[in-house]
Amino acid sequence: MNEFSNECIKIISSIPKGKVMSYGQIAILAGSPRGARQVVRLLHSSSDKYRLPWHRVINGQGKISLDLHSDGELQVQLLESEGIEIGLIGKIDINKYRWNPDCQ
Template identity: 40%
Template structure:
């Protein structure tokens, strides 16, 4: 990857391409998507991108969660739906609303970026 940040449309395209590849029952975090899309630290921008595709069916948006293993869509009124969709795929949440990222976080095998020591 180059040292320049991708344009907003390039970032959107890269993020959506990655989200489209997340297998059922697996999740990625906003920060992880930003890293793999070539803009580390741009988790909020990824959140804005995902907010734009919610419920469109364009990509499996429900498979993107925050770095704590929780859904971040409750304030949008979609948290219960997102958790329900993930549960239907086999993702379990504990009593605090967290899923086990160590088991459920997906990393593309063909990416240059290897999973960091600390999961994003």
């Protein structure tokens, strides 16, 4: 495991309940402005192994990148359980729920 992946895991694990982050932001905070896809891979491949709150990670548009008919629906339910308001298209108030560990 390299440092980047480790940072990503820490950052993602640091996302508090009721907050969400985007891939790009996590990648930047992790140290790789172009490593958003690596964050994706980590979430998709090692989410269970590392116990990452993948449901709190969405795209930069504040929407669910997953299929709302499959995993996306599950994520929507999880986010709603945390108090996050989600639109019918999976739109989330990223402006309100954006989590900035650096700013915090």
